[in-house]
Amino acid sequence: MYGLDLPVDVALSLPKIIVIARKEVTVENHKGIIKFSDSELVINTSIGPLKILGKDFEIIFVGGTTITLSGCFSSMVYENYEED
Numbered sequence: 001m002y003g004l005d006l007p008v009d010v011a012l013s014l015p016k017i018i019v020i021a022r023k024e025v026t027v028e029n030h031k032g033i034i035k036f037s038d039s040e041l042v043i044n045t046s047i048g049p050l051k052i053l054g055k056d057f058e059i060i061f062v063g064g065t066t067i068t069l070s071g072c073f074s075s076m077v078y079e080n081y082e083e084d
């Protein structure tokens with residue numbers, strides 16, 4: 001917890017990624033969609049772009065800073081990320 005008993009992801013505006021098998025991904029605290037196709041999603045986060053690859057992608061929810069994607073996922077990687 002951080003500060004006023006807030007979770008660290010909320011207090012620092014860090015992305016929170018929830019993966020259900022290889023079928024569904026939810027990303028909270030994102031900063032916008034950079035690219036979307038049926039095989040690739042790139043979203044901006046506070047620590048750099050997050051690229052999700054796979055097939056048969058469908059955005060099933062977008063609201064505020066949360067996005068949920070369904071499909072068959074093969075990989076997820078932060079582009080140009082360097083830890084301090």
